Each structure stands twice: as C-alpha cells, then as structure tokens.
Amino acid sequence: MVKVYVLRSEQDGRFYVGMSSDIEKRIIAHNSGRTKSTKGYRPWKLIHLEDYPERTSARKREKYLKSGYGKQWLKKKYANVHKEEE
Template sequence: MNIIQNIPQGENGKWYVYIILCNNGSLYKGFTDDLERRYYQHLTGAGAKYTKQHKPIGLVYFEEYDKKEDAAAREKYFKSGTGREWLKNKLVGDIQ
C-alpha cells in the first residue's frame, strides 16, 4: 500500500476519515478534525489503544468532509462489512 506523505494540517474547519496500516497488516479506521495531530498521536502511542498495541506503519487513505456527522458516518461505513470490502477493493491496486 502506498503511504501518504503529505498530510493536511488542521485548523481548516474540515473533518477527516482516515485509514492507518498497522504492523500486523490490519487497517485502523478513525475520524478527526486535525489529521496531522491525530496521526502523530497514533505514531507516538498517545492515540487509540489499538494503535498502541499494533504500531502504525503509515497513513494509507483519507477523505475530507465539511461536517462532523458526514465523517462519522463514513467511518462507521468503513467499519462495516461492506465498507471493509470497499476499502479492500480501493487499496488493492496499491498493494505490491
């Protein structure tokens, strides 16, 4: 999977849904209003319990939204069976 290098900075009034590839091959899904800060929290062990146990390799996908509710709904979708399948199909071209 391709690791995203240019992460948007916060303070722009946007909300982000993001996907992190972890060292066990799993994908962590979350949403935030400051992607740069939140990603750094995951990297330093100050993020979610899951990413403390399964260290992040890199940010592999994100989407930007104007409303918190839309970002939260998209995160919920990504955590569903259909959403996991969508991500697999979306990211499969990046795997090699």
C-alpha cells in the same frame, strides 16, 4: 473541515479507520502509542483520506468504512499496499 482517514499497520497490514479535524496530530498520537486501540500495531501509515464539511457526514462515512461492506471495500482497494513495501 473534518477528515475521515484510514491507517494501515506496517507491522501486520491491519486497517484503522478514524476521523479528526487535526489529522497530523492524530497520526502522531497513533504512532507514539498514545492511542490505546492502535498502540500494539505501530507503526501506522496513512493510506486514505477524505474531507467532509461537517462532523455528521464524516461520522456516517467512518461508520460505513468500519462496517462489513466498508472493510471489504478497503481490503479490495488497498490489497497490495502492504505487500508492495515488503
């Protein structure tokens, strides 16, 4: 099972979309600074998670969420997540 996940930076509210078969290990890597692209925006909070039976369908969804339409959908769906915690 492959998971597509969305993290939100608690520092500035930006999103990070990724996929992994070991989500716990991956989130630890993001929050410990071992992932170069997310290192400067820690800490990260998991806000969205989807399961897919195979890597190809997960990759399609990840690609969509990283597209312009996918980013719009994320911003609309999670507009208040960062603000509510402040």
